[in-house]
Amino acid sequence: MDEQKLKSVPVLPWMRSPVDVSLFEECPLDILPCIDTRLIVALKNMGMSSLFPVQVAVWQETIGPGAFERDLCINSPTGSGKTLAYALPIVQMLSTRAVKCLRALVVLPTRDLAFQVKAVFDAIAPAVGLSVGLAVGQSSIADEISELIKRPKIEAGICYDPEDIMLELESSVDILVATPGRLIDHINTTKGFTLEHLCYLVVDETDRLLREAYQSWLPTVLQLTRSTDEDVYPYASHFLPSTFNSLRTIRRFGVERGFKGKRFPRLVKMVLSATLTQDPSKLAQLDLHHPLFLTTGKRRYQLPEKLESYKLLRMDEQKLKVLPWMRSPVDVSLFEECPLDILPCIDTRLIVALKNMGMSSLFPVQVAVWQETIGPGAFERDLCINSPTGSGKTLAYALPIVQMLSTRAVKCLRALVVLPTRDLAFQVKAVFDAIAPAVGLSVGLAVGQSSIADEISELIKRPKIEAGICYDPEDIMLELESSVDILVATPGRLIDHINTTKGFTLEHLCYLVVDETDRLLREAYQSWLPTVLQLTRSTDEDVYPYASHFLPSTFNSLRTIRRFGVERGFKGKRFPRLVKMVLSATLTQDPSKLAQLDLHHPLFLTTGKRRYQLPEKLESYKLICESRLKPLYLVALLQNLGGEKCIVFTSSVEATHRLCTLLNFFADLQIKIKEFSGLQRQSIISSQGKGEKVYMIAANKDKNAGNTMKQFREGEIQVLVSSDAMTRGMDVEGVRNVINYDMPPYIKTFIHRAGRTARAGHTGRCFTLLHQDEVRRFKKLLQKADDKTCPVYPIPSNSIESLHPIYASVLEKLKETVELETSRKRKIGFRSSKSRKGNETNHSKE
Numbered sequence: 074m075d076e077q078k079l080k081s082v083p084v085l086p087w088m089r090s091p092v093d094v095s096l097f098e099e100c101p102l103d104i105l106p107c108i109d110t111r112l113i114v115a116l117k118n119m120g121m122s123s124l125f126p127v128q129v130a131v132w133q134e135t136i137g138p139g140a141f142e143r144d145l146c147i148n149s150p151t152g153s154g155k156t157l158a159y160a161l162p163i164v165q166m167l168s169t170r171a172v173k174c175l176r177a178l179v180v181l182p183t184r185d186l187a188f189q190v191k192a193v194f195d196a197i198a199p200a201v202g203l204s205v206g207l208a209v210g211q212s213s214i215a216d217e218i219s220e221l222i223k224r225p226k227i228e229a230g231i232c233y234d235p236e237d238i239m240l241e242l243e244s245s246v247d248i249l250v251a252t253p254g255r256l257i258d259h260i261n262t263t264k265g266f267t268l269e270h271l272c273y274l275v276v277d278e279t280d281r282l283l284r285e286a287y288q289s290w291l292p293t294v295l296q297l298t299r300s301t302d303e304d305v306y307p308y309a310s311h312f313l314p315s316t317f318n319s320l321r322t323i324r325r326f327g328v329e330r331g332f333k334g335k336r337f338p339r340l341v342k343m344v345l346s347a348t349l350t351q352d353p354s355k356l357a358q359l360d361l362h363h364p365l366f367l368t369t370g371k372r373r374y375q376l377p378e379k380l381e382s383y384k385l386l387r388m389d390e391q392k393l394k395v396l397p398w399m400r401s402p403v404d405v406s407l408f409e410e411c412p413l414d415i416l417p418c419i420d421t422r423l424i425v426a427l428k429n430m431g432m433s434s435l436f437p438v439q440v441a442v443w444q445e446t447i448g449p450g451a452f453e454r455d456l457c458i459n460s461p462t463g464s465g466k467t468l469a470y471a472l473p474i475v476q477m478l479s480t481r482a483v484k485c486l487r488a489l490v491v492l493p494t495r496d497l498a499f500q501v502k503a504v505f506d507a508i509a510p511a512v513g514l515s516v517g518l519a520v521g522q523s524s525i526a527d528e529i530s531e532l533i534k535r536p537k538i539e540a541g542i543c544y545d546p547e548d549i550m551l552e553l554e555s556s557v558d559i560l561v562a563t564p565g566r567l568i569d570h571i572n573t574t575k576g577f578t579l580e581h582l583c584y585l586v587v588d589e590t591d592r593l594l595r596e597a598y599q600s601w602l603p604t605v606l607q608l609t610r611s612t613d614e615d616v617y618p619y620a621s622h623f624l625p626s627t628f629n630s631l632r633t634i635r636r637f638g639v640e641r642g643f644k645g646k647r648f649p650r651l652v653k654m655v656l657s658a659t660l661t662q663d664p665s666k667l668a669q670l671d672l673h674h675p676l677f678l679t680t681g682k683r684r685y686q687l688p689e690k691l692e693s694y695k696l697i698c699e700s701r702l703k704p705l706y707l708v709a710l711l712q713n714l715g716g717e718k719c720i721v722f723t724s725s726v727e728a729t730h731r732l733c734t735l736l737n738f739f740a741d742l743q744i745k746i747k748e749f750s751g752l753q754r755q756s757i758i759s760s761q762g763k764g765e766k767v768y769m770i771a772a773n774k775d776k777n778a779g780n781t782m783k784q785f786r787e788g789e790i791q792v793l794v795s796s797d798a799m800t801r802g803m804d805v806e807g808v809r810n811v812i813n814y815d816m817p818p819y820i821k822t823f824i825h826r827a828g829r830t831a832r833a834g835h836t837g838r839c840f841t842l843l844h845q846d847e848v849r850r851f852k853k854l855l856q857k858a859d860d861k862t863c864p865v866y867p868i869p870s871n872s873i874e875s876l877h878p879i880y881a882s883v884l885e886k887l888k889e890t891v892e893l894e895t896s897r898k899r900k901i902g903f904r905s906s907k908s909r910k911g912n913e914t915n916h917s918k919e
C-alpha cells in the first residue's frame with residue numbers, strides 16, 4: 074500500500090507496530106519449547122512434524138515469553154495454520170487443569186467451520202485428558218445438552234430430592250466450539266451451562282463475526298465473563314451457590330499495572346482472520362486487553378505464498394458484459410404520458426376503474442409497455458423493464474394483463490405475479506383488485522404467515538354438495554376448479570400450493586410477472602423459478618403431484634397443450650408460450666442470472682442512458698457530523714422537517730429498535746415515531762401470574778407491524794424508523810422525506826430507500842447522515858446514479874447545542890431500557906425452558 078493511502082486509513086496505535094509473522098520460521102515439534110510430549114505424539118499422528126510460522130509466533134506469545142499476557146489479534150493468510158495456532162496453546166495451557174469445567178470457547182460464524190475446528194481440537198485435546206464440545210444450529214439441542222452437561226447418576230433404590238439432582242449439574246467439556254446463535258440458546262436456556270470459568274475466548278473469522286447480524290452474542294459473552302456473583306445467569310440464583318460452591322471463579326478488579334480497572338483473572342482473547350478488520354469501532358467491541366497485533370508482511374491483505382491466480386474468461390465473455398438485447402433498449406424517457414381517453418384498444422370498463430382510482434392518464438413506462446403488449450408489440454416478446462422507483466411499474470404490467478384476460482370465458486389461473494415479500498404482494502393485489510373485477514376477473518393472494526387452509530378455500534372452487542344426493546367422493550374431488558384468474562404470490566407459499574394444494578395448477582398460465590426481479594433471482598428464492606417454468610412447459614407429463622388424480626377429468630373440458638413450435642422464433646419452444654415480464658428499478662444485467670428466466674426474444678425497456686436512475690423530482694442532501702452526535706443531528710433534522718411524513722432507515726433491525734427507543738425519549742420532539750421491520754419482532758408483555766410477574770412473548774408481532782404500517786399510511790404516525798426490510802417497492806402516499814440514518818452500503822440500497830419518496834411524479838427529499846470517513850465513499854456511490862448534486866443540508870449549530878443538555882439523560886434512559894429488555898428476554902428463556910422441563914416431566918410420567 075502506498076504511503077499516502079496508508080496515512081488515510083485510521084488505524085489504531087497498537088496496529089501500527091505489529092509482530093511480523095513472516096520473520097518467523099517453521100519450528101520442528103521436537104525442539105518446540107515447553108510442549109507436552111503427549112501433544113507432540115498427537116500432532117505427529119496428524120502427520121505434522123513442525124509448526125508453521127504463525128503457529129510459532131503465537132506459541133511464543135502464549136506459552137513462550139509472551140505468557141498470554143496480552144490479547145492477540147492475528148491477521149494471517151488463508152491456509153497458514155491459524156486454527157492450530159490457537160488450538161495448541163489453549164490445549165497445552167489447559168492440560169494441567171484438575172477440575173473439568175468450561176474454560177475455552179471458540180466462536181465461528183458457521184456450523185461447517187465449527188465442525189472443522191472441533192476436529193482439530195479432537196485430534197489433540199484427548200491426548201491430555203481434555204474433552205471438546207460442539208454447539209451449532211440445525212441439530213437437536215437436547216442431544217447437545219446431554220453432551221455438554223453432566224448429570225448425576227441416579228442409583229436405583231435411593232430416594233433423591235429433585236432439587237439436589239439439579240444442583241449437581243456440571244460441564245462435560247473443557248473446550249467448546251460454537252456458532253453464535255446456538256451459544257446464546259445455551260446461555261439463555263441450558264441449566265448448568267456457565268461461562269463463569271472461561272479463560273480463553275477465540276473469535277475466529279473475526280470480521281465476519283463482528284458483522285451486524287451476529288453482534289449480540291459478543292456483549293453477552295463479555296458480560297457473563299466479567300461478572301462475579303452478580304445475578305447475570307438466568308439460573309444463577311438456583312445453581313451458582315451450590316453447583317459451583319466447590320469451584321467458583323471470582324474476577325476481582327485489578328490494581329496492578331495493566332490491570333487497573335480490569336477484572337482479574339482475565340479472559341484471554343484471541344481474534345483471527347485472513348482479512349482482519351482495522352475498523353476501530355468494530356475492534357472496540359472486543360474489549361481487548363493490551364492487544365498485540367500479529368500480521369504477515371507489510372500488506373494488509375496477503376494471498377497464500379504459493380498461490381498462482383488466473384483469470385478465467387471465455388473469449389465471448391470478455392467482450393460481452395451486457396447481453397446483446399440489452400444493448401439496444403427501448404428508451405422509456407422518450408414516451409409521454411397518455412390520457413386514458415385516447416389510449417388505443419383499452420376496455421372502457423377499465424377506463425372507469427382507473428378514473429375511480431384518481432388516474433386520468435398513463436405514465437410513460439405504462440404507455441411503453443402498453444404499446445409492446447396490447448399495441449403493435451402484441452405480447453410477442455418477453456419484456457424486461459428497468460424503470461425508476463415510483464414510476465408506475467405495477468400498473469404497467471397489471472393493466473395489459475387484465476385487458477388481455479378480460480375476453481376469456483372460462484375461469485382458470487392465467488396470470489401469476491411473484492413478489493419477494495408479503496407486504497409487496499398485498500400492495501400489488503390491491504392494484505389488481507382495483508381494476509380486474511371491472512371486467513369480471515378475480516384475483517387471489519398466496520403469501521406466507523397466513524392460514525393456508527383459508528387461502529385454499531379462496532383459490533380453489535369446490536363443487537356444491539346438495540342435500541339428499543349421494544355422491545361418489547372421487548367424483549367430488551374431480552370437480553375442483555380455480556376460483557381466481559390472477560394470482561399474486563410470494564415464492565415460498567406458491568411452492569406450498571404447487572406441492573400440496575389439490576386442484577392448484579399452472580397448466581393454463583399465460584402470463585408470469587417477476588416483480589423486483591433482482592431480489593427474486595437471489596439465491597434463497599431460486600428454486601421457485603425452475604419449478605414454475607417446468608410446470609408451465611409441461612403438456613401431459615406427470616409433473617404435478619396430483620396430476621394423475623385430477624388432470625384427466627378436472628381438466629378434460631379445458632386443457633392447455635403446449636406443443637413444440639416450428640415457425641420462426643418458436644422452433645424448439647413450446648406454443649402457446651408463457652409470456653414473461655420482469656421488472657425492477659435496479660434490474661440485474663448479469664447474463665447468468667437473466668438466463669434463469671428463459672426469456673423469449675426479450676425486449677429491454679429502460680429509462681435514459683444510465684443503469685441506475687433516481688426519481689426525477691428527488692433532491693438529495695447530506696449531513697456530516699461526528700458519529701456520537703448523529704442522534705442529535707437526526708432530532709434537529711426531524712424538528713426542521715416539522716412533522717412531514719418521513720421514513721428513517723437504519724442498517725439493522727436491532728439498530729432500528731434502539732434508534733426508535735432513543736428518539737421517543739426526546740419528549741420535546743412532538744412527532745409520533747414508531748419502528749417498523751419486516752421481521753417479526755418479539756415484544757414482551759408482562760402480566761400477573763400466581764403472585765409473580767410473568768413475561769410472555771407476543772406471538773403475533775407481525776400484526777403489530779401491519780398496524781404500524783396502517784397508522785403510518787393514515788398519517789397517525791409521522792416518522793417510521795425501519796431497517797431495509799421495507800425499502801423495496803413499498804408505496805405509502807405522502808412520504809415527503811427519506812433519511813438514511815446509516816449510510817446505505819450499495820447504490821441499489823440507496824435507490825430503493827430513496828425511492829420511498831418522490832413517487833408518481835411528486836417531489837421528495839433524501840437526507841443521508843455521514844461521518845467524515847464516509848463522505849468519499851458516499852460520493853462514489855452516488856456517482857453510479859449520476860447524482861452529482863448532493864449538497865450539505867445546513868443544520869444550525871444552536872439547534873444541536875440546545876439538545877445537548879438532555880442528551881446525557883436520554884442516553885442513560887436508553888441504556889436502562891436496553892438492559893431491562895435484555896434481562897426480560899433472559900427471564901423468558903428461563904420460563905420457557907422451565908415450562909418445557911415441566912412438560913417433559915409430565916410426558917415421562919405418562
Ligand SMILES: Nc1ncnc2c1ncn2[C@@H]1O[C@H](COP(=O)(O)OP(=O)(O)OP(=O)(O)O)[C@@H](O)[C@H]1O
Nearest residue numbers: 432434435436462463464465466467658802804833
Ligand atoms: N397513471 C398513473 N396516474 C397516477 N398515479 C399513478 C399512475 N400509475 C401509478 N400511479 C401511482 O404511482 C405510485 C407508484 O407506482 P408503483 O408502486 O407501481 O411504482 P413502481 O415503479 O413499482 O415503484 P417501485 O420500484 O418502488 O416498486 C403509486 O402510488 C401509484 O398509485
